[in-house]
Amino acid sequence: MHILLKLFIEFFQIGLFAIGGGPATLPFLMDLTEKYDWFTMEDLTNMIAISESTPGPIGINMATYAGFHAAGFPGGIVSTLSLVLPSVIIIFLIAKFLDNFEKNKTVKAVFYGVRPAVTGLIAAAVLGLMQAALYxxxxxxxxxxxxxxxxxxxxxxxxxxxxxxxxxxxxxxxxxxxxxxxxxx
Amino acid sequence: MKELWELYMVFFRIGGLTFGGGLTMLPMLKYELVEKKQWVKEDNLLDYYAIGQCTPGIIAVNVATFVGYKRKGILGGISSTLGMISPSLIIVSILAIFLQQFMDNKIIGHALMGIKAVVCALMINTVITLAKKSFINAICIFIAFIVFGLAVFTPVPTILLVVAAGIAGIIIKKLEGE
Structure with missing residues (x-):
């Protein structure tokens, strides 16, 4: 499979399941270090540093940098666009069909479980990151x-x-x- | 067409001038959208934020998409989203090229080592902030620790853990009779 297609599939999934904004993409990016040789755990610490010191949402900056690392400039564009695509589609649907989406009972129940889970996931990712960075x-x-x-x-x-x-x-x-x-x- | 361009430019400015996403972007969004352009009322902006946090993806981008859609439909949503991500694409790509070339430089190497230690400290701070916000009761703390344990000690994919936590949320709320 072409690397850009792989980037599209991976970052689309991240965009769909990374709930809670930028830091929530970290555990997923860490999964990628195990699956592909696009970037290493060490590269990830540089990515975070760059993303925090450049303007723009951190999650977007990380996706651009990660994609760039994997496949140059086209890689950065593909991964960033694929990251935002799921949420763009979902928001169009919500804006058109669902009023008071954020007050919906089921939505609230889902987030009741997901919020602390994301904290756990990010904590685990940070632990892995520290192992890579401090050794x-x-x-x-x-x-x-x-x-x-x-x-x-x-x-x-x-x-x-x-x-x-x-x-x-x-x-x-x-x-x-x-x-x-x-x-x- | 003119309004689509305007949407693109406004969000380009917001994306290019704010460091960090999420809530750090709120004051800038308020200034541009509520005060300057008067496209949305402040209450609505806070509602959009609530929605942005309850949808997958990057919160600031979600708000941009929502505002764009409300103003100019699907094309508006696309324009504002592209505007929000364009500065990152340009700036980060340039920096990445730069860094790749100087990676082997000794001084940059030392600098990056120091930065590593800082990134660890910053990320621990992020986890603490998140924990303060999401540990609202014993059940939440329990969920966080179970997920943490599974993520550290087992190869269960992250996606599966997120989905399972969502289902757990629904089941818990059902059992609590809400």
Whole structure:
């Protein structure tokens, strides 16, 4: 099968089942790292950094980057368009036929189950992401990088401190880049 | 035609000038759609947001599609959706090309290592925020932990877990007699 067709099928499915916006696409993108050699778990951390530091919805940015990684510029276009296609169709149907869709009992019941499930899914994805990001390859095999863990903990502490709580993620990403260069991580 | 172009441009501006999707886009949407263009009333915008959160896909894009459809039907919905995603397509593609070429550069390599640690911290924060919002009672916490366990320790596909959670939601609400 042609790679663009594969991208279409995969990202259409993500668009259909990723409920809860951008971060909800992460578990699905992680599934893709196991299924194809389009991008690795390590690439995913770069994707998140790029998506958080560029304008536009994060989910869209991630899809563009992932598609680009897999098949260049056409790949980025195909994956982004396929990601939004299901929701475009669904919203047309809702806007035409369903008034008060969001107040519908069944819809509410479905989301009652899906919302916490998505939290669980994203938490699992983040755990996998951390394993990929914080382990480094050494001649003796891969091992946990203590400097990266320390930097992560310091950053986490700072971004949750009272004074710096509302700073934009871009600033933290910049700070991380600086720390990486200064300490030769 | 003119109005379709206008829809495209308005959402292009919103997509190109807002960092992060979802709720961070709300103030910008309000400014452009409610105050400047007066296409929608503020109440309606909040309703569209509620719908955008209850439909699959990217929330900000869903709102764009909805507003476009309400103004100019299917073509309007397509115009505004394309407008919303165009800046990402352009900017991210350019950055991806740039990054691919400099990936082997030593300094960029160090920078990316530092960024990795930050991304981990940011994502833990995202999970905490989500947990605060979605852990409204013991059942929800239970569902989240079961799904977390299945996702970490078993190869069950993500799609299946989402569908199962939706069905579980319907069954629980039935049992509660609502």
């Amino acid at each position: 480094v390859e050494t001649p003796e095999g891969s091992r946990l990088s203590i400097p990266l863990v320390i930097l992560g903990i310091i950053m986490f502490g700072l971004m949750n401190s009272k004074k710096m709580k509302n700073l934009h993620p871009v600033i933290w990403i910049m700070a991380g880049a600086m720390a990486g260069i200064v300490f030769q991580l």
